[in-house]
Amino acid sequence: MSSSFLKALSKTLGPGRVLSGAGDLFSYAYDAALEKRLPGAVVLPRTAEEVARAIGVAREFNVPFVARGAGTNLCGGTVAPTGGLVIHLSRLNRILSIDAARRRAWVEPGVVNLHLHRALAPRGLFYAPDPASQKACTLGGNVGTNAGGPHCLKYGVTSHHVTALEWVRPDGETSRVSVDDPGFDLTGLFVGSEGTLGVATKIEVALLPQPEDVQTFLVAFPSMDAAVQTVTDTIAAGIVPTTLEVMDRVTVQAVEAFVHAGYPTEAEAVLLIEVDGPQERTIFEGDRIRALCAKNGGTDFRTARNEAEREKLWEGRRGAYPAMARLAPNVLVEDGVVPRTRLPEAVRQIRAIAQRKNLRMGLIAHAGDGNLHPNMIFDERDKVETARVQEAGQEMLRVCVDLGGSISGEHGIGADKRDAMRWLFSPPTLSLFREVKRAFDPDNLCNPDKLIPVVESAPGPRAGGPAPAGELAVSSVEEALDLVRAIRDQRGSLFIQGLGSKGLSIPAGVPVLVTTGLNAILDLDRANLTLTLGAGSDLPSLRALLAADGLHLHVAGEGTLGGILSTNASRRPPFRNQLLGLKAVSEEGELLSFGAKVMKNVAGYDAARLFQGAWGTLGVVVEMTLRLHPLPAEVLEASIPVLPNFSLLPAAELHRKIKSAFDPRNLFNPTLFSPYGD
Numbered sequence: 001m002s003s004s005f006l007k008a009l010s011k012t013l014g015p016g017r018v019l020s021g022a023g024d025l026f027s028y029a030y031d032a033a034l035e036k037r038l039p040g041a042v043v044l045p046r047t048a049e050e051v052a053r054a055i056g057v058a059r060e061f062n063v064p065f066v067a068r069g070a071g072t073n074l075c076g077g078t079v080a081p082t083g084g085l086v087i088h089l090s091r092l093n094r095i096l097s098i099d100a101a102r103r104r105a106w107v108e109p110g111v112v113n114l115h116l117h118r119a120l121a122p123r124g125l126f127y128a129p130d131p132a133s134q135k136a137c138t139l140g141g142n143v144g145t146n147a148g149g150p151h152c153l154k155y156g157v158t159s160h161h162v163t164a165l166e167w168v169r170p171d172g173e174t175s176r177v178s179v180d181d182p183g184f185d186l187t188g189l190f191v192g193s194e195g196t197l198g199v200a201t202k203i204e205v206a207l208l209p210q211p212e213d214v215q216t217f218l219v220a221f222p223s224m225d226a227a228v229q230t231v232t233d234t235i236a237a238g239i240v241p242t243t244l245e246v247m248d249r250v251t252v253q254a255v256e257a258f259v260h261a262g263y264p265t266e267a268e269a270v271l272l273i274e275v276d277g278p279q280e281r282t283i284f285e286g287d288r289i290r291a292l293c294a295k296n297g298g299t300d301f302r303t304a305r306n307e308a309e310r311e312k313l314w315e316g317r318r319g320a321y322p323a324m325a326r327l328a329p330n331v332l333v334e335d336g337v338v339p340r341t342r343l344p345e346a347v348r349q350i351r352a353i354a355q356r357k358n359l360r361m362g363l364i365a366h367a368g369d370g371n372l373h374p375n376m377i378f379d380e381r382d383k384v385e386t387a388r389v390q391e392a393g394q395e396m397l398r399v400c401v402d403l404g405g406s407i408s409g410e411h412g413i414g415a416d417k418r419d420a421m422r423w424l425f426s427p428p429t430l431s432l433f434r435e436v437k438r439a440f441d442p443d444n445l446c447n448p449d450k451l452i453p454v455v456e457s458a459p460g461p462r463a464g465g466p467a468p469a470g471e472l473a474v475s476s477v478e479e480a481l482d483l484v485r486a487i488r489d490q491r492g493s494l495f496i497q498g499l500g501s502k503g504l505s506i507p508a509g510v511p512v513l514v515t516t517g518l519n520a521i522l523d524l525d526r527a528n529l530t531l532t533l534g535a536g537s538d539l540p541s542l543r544a545l546l547a548a549d550g551l552h553l554h555v556a557g558e559g560t561l562g563g564i565l566s567t568n569a570s571r572r573p574p575f576r577n578q579l580l581g582l583k584a585v586s587e588e589g590e591l592l593s594f595g596a597k598v599m600k601n602v603a604g605y606d607a608a609r610l611f612q613g614a615w616g617t618l619g620v621v622v623e624m625t626l627r628l629h630p631l632p633a634e635v636l637e638a639s640i641p642v643l644p645n646f647s648l649l650p651a652a653e654l655h656r657k658i659k660s661a662f663d664p665r666n667l668f669n670p671t672l673f674s675p676y677g678d
């Protein structure tokens with residue numbers, strides 16, 4: 001590391017805030033994964049301004065930099081390129097405000113997750129995401145990885161609870177964004193971007209009132225299948241517990257030897273269940289769950305009778321990782337996710353892999369979300385065993401992808417899973433991710449070697465058909481692709497319209513792609529509670545159709561689903577929280593595909609969320625995968641869409657960056673956006 005760089009950092013941040021000794025650097029060479037690389041320097045800023053100044057120095061010296069919270073991520077996400085700069089945010093650790101009336105809190109990124117929980121408890125409030133690492137991990141890291149946790153089944157993951165952000169961008173400038181802003185959901189893009197788009201310096205989170213009652217149960221099962229079947233049955237019965245955590249026998253035995261939580265060590269699987277809400281309901285749900293457990297062969301049904309017993313049961317679950325870590329020098333925690341109904345198959349295949357590779361493995365699953373953690377123990381000094389474990393991990397992720405799932409439910413991609421991103425995303429989609437990254441970080445200095453695989457040659461543009469004109473109704477994705485290619489070949493532009501109910505004014509002579517023919521139901525998975533369908537489907541008719549089947553969409557509004565998403569017309573619940581996957585036609589006439597029919601998925605940028613409020617300026621949404629619910633929404637509130645002037649939005653510059661990544665030629669809905677500021 002050049003001494004002039006270190007001097008410049010010390011001068012900018014003051015004495016004692018820059019670490020460069022060999023011992024210090026070694027402590028920052030790794031996180032909770034296996035990847036190790038020695039950084040050139042570590043800075044410990046105390047304010048957002050200091051973060052910006054440190055980034056300024058890194059840019060001046062062309063040194064890559066990486067934000068680090070507690071370093072508990074399990075994917076090598078905070079390992080800087082050799083000689084790079086680590087920005088350790090532990091000293092930005094103040095809870096800035098708690099607004100109990102609005103149920104919002106502003107925190108700095110270094111606040112430890114559990115500290116926020118403790119600060120909120122006396123006010124009768126809580127912050128829902130509670131990773132099992134919550135004693136150590138920070139809110140900034142949770143934002144970076146879009147962390148989940150054992151209670152996320154009912155309440156959702158970090159992206160459901162972050163309402164605004166301030167972040168220092170890779171160019172050293174500061175941006176402030178909020179989910180309430182008109183335009184693209186930039187907050188949603190930043191959450192889960194693994195520190196590749198900048199460094200969060202202030203985070204606003206939504207708070208929830210503590211429930212009146214909580215009931216916690218532990219049940220033993222004769223097989224993993226039986227435990228998982230109980231999970232599916234519970235959700236199908238219209239009960240959404242806060243927690244449905246499955247642990248296998250290997251894990252339970254390790255846990256018992258470590259924390260003595262009273263878990264039944266002879267069971268093949270145990271299920272930890274928690275429900276909360278008004279007492280009348282928790283008692284009713286507890287009774288139903290007990291009956292479902294019995295039906296599936298569950299025994300030894302235990303109910304925590306008081307807070308101490310509840311805490312003991314949780315100690316067992318939270319102790320699972322350290323309990324496995326006691327058994328060998330290293331644990332590799334994989335993190336795959338599948339549609340919930342494919343869990344038994346995933347478990348079978350993952351176990352077969354571990355057996356074939358002669359590995360010691362315990363299994364934990366956030367089963368309600370279909371999220372599996374195979375924990376493989378080994379000794380990294382044994383290179384052969386380590387290679388076997390890593391190969392097995394990759395094979396297990398491949399199983400998840402093949403079963404319609406994803407390579408990460410909550411831990412992120414980091415350095416470890418970059419290559420596996422190719423299994424999940426097409427070259428055009430990966431190329432879009434690269435464009436988004438480039439738009440924010442053209443010099444590729446901000447956590448440069450994470451999340452997106454290295455080189456991916458996207459196929460050259462395919463030729464379109466003859467020049468289209470007028471109103472053009474498409475009835476298949478292929479027709480939409482052809483149409484956009486034809487427009488691209490003419491260097492023309494295109495308006496996108498659903499039922500035309502949002503009053504978008506379209507100049508005469510510009511072709512209009514009408515989506516209402518994209519209205520097929522492509523996959524209605526009642527057991528998994530997901531629906532994949534054409535984006536031109538009309539919501540009111542769809543609602544009626546589903547209700548006849550006892551199913552509900554928690555989306556408000558009138559018109560096509562594509563129109564409701566694009567105009568952000570579903571105020572409560574917000575559309576983004578119901579959206580699991582999306583396909584769109586890009587300005588190159590390629591099919592972009594994000595997400596899957598899984599409840600949690602943190603692979604890649606959450607680009608699907610950008611389409612909310614985009615008013616058709618990013619591409620033609622052709623398909624969506626949505627959550628279904630066995631019960632109607634408690635509140636369904638639509639808003640009257642107001643067309644924003646994208647060039648005048650407070651975050652206009654960020655909107656231009658996104659637009660330039662998605663649609664540099666301004667092909668889609670061209671009058672709404674003047675990306676180059678004219």
Ligand SMILES: Cc1cc2nc3c(=O)[nH]c(=O)nc-3n(C[C@H](O)[C@H](O)[C@H](O)COP(=O)(O)OP(=O)(O)OC[C@H]3O[C@@H](n4cnc5c(N)ncnc54)[C@H](O)[C@@H]3O)c2cc1C
Nearest residue numbers: 069070071072073077132138140141142144147148195200
């Ligand atoms: C025992 C154990 C249990 C775990 N249980 C869970 C679990 O239940 N659920 C779960 O989701 N994860 C879990 N994890 C993984 C890990 O704790 C989470 O990924 C957590 O969110 C990381 O927080 P951190 O503060 O340690 O972040 P770090 O590891 O320091 O950073 C994580 C990522 O976020 C980026 N980042 C950090 N701070 C910022 C910032 N201010 N701005 C922008 N980017 C930033 C980093 O560059 C990095 O890419 C577990 C890990 C362990 C070891």
